[in-house]
């Protein structure tokens with residue numbers, strides 16, 4: 219491990235991480251570095267390997283090749299130390315509809331070993347951080363989609379993680395609910411200095427909320443930088459090639475299409491849409 223006397227620590231470091239499902243190389247030699255305190259967006263088309271990489275980082279999948287470190291702890295050899303550092307909001311529903319909001323968060327507090335005498339206060343603080351105090355004693359089955367997402371955020375925050383990992387936190391939410399989720403993430407971040415690693419398919423969110431983004435395609439990062447750097451880079455390249463559209467600066471979506479190329483136009487997008495819609499309907503219904 220390298221001594222890092224100056225500057226922020228590395229919150230996540232993946233070196234040559236690979237993970238295969240049979241013949242499918244889902245993650246294929248991924249190098250990734252997330253700096254402490256930043257919000258890092260992992261973008262990429264369906265099937266790029268984002269969720270698989272995240273599951274390796276959270277220790278939910280093993281690390282068969284390469285290394286993964288979270289604040290210096292090896293995900294392969296120090297699983298419990300890694301888990302104690304992070305809060306994780308997965309794509310799938312993690313709240314129990316048959317429990318109240320408070321009971322759901324209390325369950326996570328127990329699982330994450332929040333000391334018994336601090337639990338009630340910490341659960342209250344986590345619910346307050348996502349603006350769910352008034353609804354805390356209602357069954358989660360009565361919550362809207364946006365409230366469920368905020369509840370899942372409270373579950374992940376109750377252990378006061380140094381690193382919050384969110385897999386598509388705003389998928390299927392209306393624009394106001396999406397803004398609400400981000401406002402709460404950013405408020406906690408401002409108060410605690412927490413690092414955030416997020417995947418999203420919403421380029422506008424990545425542009426607005428992420429300090430840096432990595433565009434993943436076929437298992438590894440193909441473009442990396444601040445959203446502004448990536449947009450500027452594509453603009454300069456197009457001007458040099460003489461292919462710049464008059465007046466219009468490239469958007470992050472243009473960068474995404476440039477990196478992912480024809481991969482965007484295959485069948486997976488349609489399947490994805492269906493899956494997202496179903497997932498949202500399931501959440502809210």
Ligand SMILES: Nc1ncnc2c1ncn2[C@@H]1O[C@H](COP(=O)(O)OP(=O)(O)OP(=O)(O)O)[C@@H](O)[C@H]1O
Nearest residue numbers: 239242244262263264265266267268269270271490
């Ligand atoms: N449990 C699994 N069994 C077999 N193949 C899998 C499994 N999970 C993922 N894959 C495959 O691994 C590849 C990467 O999938 P992954 O879910 O990591 O991508 P992703 O970038 O998160 O996609 P999305 O944006 O659609 O969530 C895809 O080809 C996918 O079909």
